Amino acid sequence: MVNKPVLEPGPDHPITVTPTQGRVVVTVAGKVVADSRNALTLQEASYPAVQYVPLADVDRSLLERTDTTSYCPYKGDASYYSIPVGGDRAVDAIWEYADPRPAVAAIKDHVAFYPDRVDGIEVQA
Numbered sequence: 001m002v003n004k005p006v007l008e009p010g011p012d013h014p015i016t017v018t019p020t021q022g023r024v025v026v027t028v029a030g031k032v033v034a035d036s037r038n039a040l041t042l043q044e045a046s047y048p049a050v051q052y053v054p055l056a057d058v059d060r061s062l063l064e065r066t067d068t069t070s071y072c073p074y075k076g077d078a079s080y081y082s083i084p085v086g087g088d089r090a091v092d093a094i095w096e097y098a099d100p101r102p103a104v105a106a107i108k109d110h111v112a113f114y115p116d117r118v119d120g121i122e123v124q125a
Helices: 084-090 102-107
Strands: 015-019 023-028 031-036 040-044 050-054 064-072 076-082 094-096 110-113 120-124
Touching (some): 023 050, 102 110
Antiparallel strands (some): 015 040, 023 031, 023 120, 050 110, 094 110
């Protein structure tokens, strides 16, 4: 087994998770993949903010789990989904941390979307 580094957020790499104000709608190929008023905004260091949508607010019939995984020392192990209706562009378009690190535990049972692999991630007031 490979030892993976584990890092905690701090002054040099802050991470915050806050409720998103408003509604988050994600579309692909003219279909609404996610529609939520319970999304979370994760802000990590200087990276763009990411919307994490509860799995309960995602149309799972449009998703296909893939074998792709990745690792973040701050958040943990990620797994991925593709959205077949979106074609090749929507491969591995969604990720989730099924067992996130304690500092970001709120994103458990939530997924996030790559903006360049979906048609839109709209945050409505």
